Amino acid sequence: MMTQTQKLTYAFFAQTVLLLMLYAVAALFGAAKFLSPSDPLALSLPYHQVGGLANVLLHLAALTGLLGGGLYVATGARGAGQIKYITILQYGFWLWTALLVLAFGAGVFGLLEGRHLLELPRLLDVYQLIVLFALVISITTNALRSPIIRVWSIGMALAVVGVLAGLVQPADYVADRVWRVLAVGLQFNVAYPLAALALGFWLVRRFSSVPRVWTDTGVYTVGGLLAIAGVLVTLPPLFRLGAAEISITLGSMAMVAVPLLYLIVTSHGYGALSERAQSHSLAAHWFALSLLLLLIGVGLLGGLGASVDVGQWTTGTRLTDLQTTLTLLGVAAMGLGVVNQGASDLYGQQRRINGLTPFWLVAFGVVIGALALGGAGIAQVYMERVLSIGYLDVQTLVTPLYALWTLGLLLLAAGIGVYALTFWLRRPRVS
Amino acid sequence: MSGTRLFFTICLLVSAALVVAVSAGAMRPHPMSTEAAQGWDVWRATGCEGCHTLYGQGGSYAPDLTHIFAVRGEVYLREFWANPGAFHPGQRIMPAFGLTKSETDNLFAFLKWVGEQEPAQGWPPRPIRVNGGSPLSAPIVASAGGQDVPADPVARGEYYFKRPPAICSTCHSLELDVVIVGPSLAGITTRAATRVLGMSAESYIRDSIIHPGDFVVPGFPDAMQRNLGDTLSGDQINDLITFLMTLE
Numbered sequence: 001m002m003t004q005t006q007k008l009t010y011a012f013f014a015q016t017v018l019l020l021m022l023y024a025v026a027a028l029f030g031a032a033k034f035l036s037p038s039d040p041l042a043l044s045l046p047y048h049q050v051g052g053l054a055n056v057l058l059h060l061a062a063l064t065g066l067l068g069g070g071l072y073v074a075t076g077a078r079g080a081g082q083i084k085y086i087t088i089l090q091y092g093f094w095l096w097t098a099l100l101v102l103a104f105g106a107g108v109f110g111l112l113e114g115r116h117l118l119e120l121p122r123l124l125d126v127y128q129l130i131v132l133f134a135l136v137i138s139i140t141t142n143a144l145r146s147p148i149i150r151v152w153s154i155g156m157a158l159a160v161v162g163v164l165a166g167l168v169q170p171a172d173y174v175a176d177r178v179w180r181v182l183a184v185g186l187q188f189n190v191a192y193p194l195a196a197l198a199l200g201f202w203l204v205r206r207f208s209s210v211p212r213v214w215t216d217t218g219v220y221t222v223g224g225l226l227a228i229a230g231v232l233v234t235l236p237p238l239f240r241l242g243a244a245e246i247s248i249t250l251g252s253m254a255m256v257a258v259p260l261l262y263l264i265v266t267s268h269g270y271g272a273l274s275e276r277a278q279s280h281s282l283a284a285h286w287f288a289l290s291l292l293l294l295l296i297g298v299g300l301l302g303g304l305g306a307s308v309d310v311g312q313w314t315t316g317t318r319l320t321d322l323q324t325t326l327t328l329l330g331v332a333a334m335g336l337g338v339v340n341q342g343a344s345d346l347y348g349q350q351r352r353i354n355g356l357t358p359f360w361l362v363a364f365g366v367v368i369g370a371l372a373l374g375g376a377g378i379a380q381v382y383m384e385r386v387l388s389i390g391y392l393d394v395q396t397l398v399t400p401l402y403a404l405w406t407l408g409l410l411l412l413a414a415g416i417g418v419y420a421l422t423f424w425l426r427r428p429r430v431s
Numbered sequence: 432m433s434g435t436r437l438f439f440t441i442c443l444l445v446s447a448a449l450v451v452a453v454s455a456g457a458m459r460p461h462p463m464s465t466e467a468a469q470g471w472d473v474w475r476a477t478g479c480e481g482c483h484t485l486y487g488q489g490g491s492y493a494p495d496l497t498h499i500f501a502v503r504g505e506v507y508l509r510e511f512w513a514n515p516g517a518f519h520p521g522q523r524i525m526p527a528f529g530l531t532k533s534e535t536d537n538l539f540a541f542l543k544w545v546g547e548q549e550p551a552q553g554w555p556p557r558p559i560r561v562n563g564g565s566p567l568s569a570p571i572v573a574s575a576g577g578q579d580v581p582a583d584p585v586a587r588g589e590y591y592f593k594r595p596p597a598i599c600s601t602c603h604s605l606e607l608d609v610v611i612v613g614p615s616l617a618g619i620t621t622r623a624a625t626r627v628l629g630m631s632a633e634s635y636i637r638d639s640i641i642h643p644g645d646f647v648v649p650g651f652p653d654a655m656q657r658n659l660g661d662t663l664s665g666d667q668i669n670d671l672i673t674f675l676m677t678l679e
Contacts, residue, residue: 033523039523114475116489172468173544174461182450186450217433220436227443238453238454238457242456243453243456320487388559390662391560392522392523392561
């Protein structure tokens with residue numbers, strides 16, 4: 001019989017999977033619009049609505065996965081412990097559910113705010129801020145002594161700060177861009193990777209035979225490196241918005257330091273993978289995929305784009321899109337790893353809840369999509385930005401790459417679909 | 432405090448210090464006029480950033496608009512805004528948002544303001560065009576439309592008159608006394624021969640295509656695209672002139 005906390009944890013897991021499914025569908029809709037100018041839904045369901053909805057869904061999926069994972073980790077073995085402030089958690093969960101429904105409705109009915117990657121209407125952002133804060137507090141106070149929860153909670157606290165930064169309403173548009181860079185950068189480059197890697201270190205204890213002291217100290221080391229790397233990716237773009245010239249220096253440092261820092265983080269993770277222990281889940285696989293996506297998203301693309309000399313050519317191209325998408329997918333993959341492990345524990349039969357098929361479909365889908373979108377981005381940089389060929393002409397020329405990108409999203413959607421199906425079929429029976 | 436925990440704490444503090452130090456310098460005010468501020472509200476409400484970028488920030492479904500006001504001018508933008516689907520046939524369609532005149536005015540004031548601010552100076556390193564700029568562009572669009580370019584030079588000129596990258600028909604009518612944006616081109620050959628002393632009709636027409644600001648017909652705005660000399664190949668310009676020279 002599941003405890004109340006376990007039921008709530010499982011509910012968060014289910015929401016994560018559902019949101020990812022919805023994201024995959026919305027992303028496919030959006031990608032299809034790039035394939036041909038003759039889009040029958042161009043006017044009734046324009047891209048800014050579909051793209052905005054996809055961004056919101058992926059963002060909330062990553063965040064929900066982090067919340068569910070944090071809750072599961074904070075409640076001890078098999079999540080069997082009882083949360084101290086269970087009432088706050090229960091109310092928080094229902095309020096979070098309401099937020100997800102409202103956000104989805106806002107996206108479907110075209111009520112999103114016109115700020116790229118900060119699409120939630122301000123009222124919902126305030127609502128999100130309060131509920132997120134309450135949930136993080138109720139989870140953190142349950143396991144304050146755990147290094148993993150400490151790092152996780154700092155990541156989530158920075159996410160709260162990021163939402164707060166996005167709520168600032170400056171008097172002019174340039175200042176608004178500064179706050180947007182800070183809000184998005186803090187959330188995507190620092191907060192989410194930090195919280196995700198903390199959960200990753202918990203997963204390491206499940207699939208690896210590394211000693212506990214390795215994870216308890218490693219999470220701090222990795223967390224510190226991630227924080228520095230995330231800030232180095234976030235700050236240099238402020239130079240063009242009027243920041244001091246030190247941001248140019250930071251950008252040059254970022255080009256070398258950020259990929260290196262993320263390589264160190266990744267090698268830490270792969271070191272744990274090389275000491276595999278018996279495991280009844282595929283947590284190791286999702287952990288490895290998450291590390292790879294974060295390495296490419298934040299480490300490589302973020303680091304290169306942070307250089308002011310490189311960024312002036314690449315900003316606003318498909319490479320920027322690829323960076324944010326891979327980062328969020330990396331965080332979501334870690335969430336799926338925790339779901340995979342946690343749901344398997346809750347199922348209670350020492351067996352996987354889903355096999356390798358959904359994993360490989362998602363992995364191949366993301367890799368194919370990333371290669372295609374990366375190719376389109378590089379082509380866009382050289383043709384549109386360097387050779388000054390018209391934007392519309394370049395988009396026509398790279399259509400085959402968009403077709404490949406759509407194929408990748410199809411595989412991703414199929415993988416998430418199979419994952420969701422087996423997650424549902426092997427749900428814990430509540431007695 | 433253990434060594435790794437101390438390391439983590441130091442990294443967080445250093446990160447926070449960097450954020451404060453760097454972003455403080457970017458928090459200078461950039462005053463906006465009332466119209467530009469209201470235009471910003473319109474920009475947000477219509478979700479323009481979902482498709483377009485400004486200063487490279489935004490969606491990737493449509494071109495960057497940082498310098499669009501300076502490049503295209505208000506007259507062109509008004510015509511485009513009224514009927515966006517007519518300007519790039521065979522390309523992605525922008526919805527017509529049905530804004531009021533004052534909302535449109537404010538939006539243009541906002542776009543003008545954006546292009547005048549510091550972040551727009553020196554960025555992008557090279558101009559970002561909406562279309563054209565390459566010899567590849569004309570045949571790509573022509574084949575995408577499934578229509579063959581005519582063999583006859585006059586027919587070819589008429590073909591380019593009505594299609595990208597020139598789309599002269601957007602602003603110039605071939606009907607007598609019908610004004611869209613620029614003057615009607617009915618009878619252009621006769622008028623062009625007498626416009627500038629010592630300049631032939633053909634030279635006048637060629638100069639008007641490549642350097643449109645040199646001779647502006649009184650009563651009309653100086654709103655013609657400046658980049659047709661780069662967008663069109665020499666042969667395309669010759670064909671256009673051949674066609675226009677038949678309009679006596």
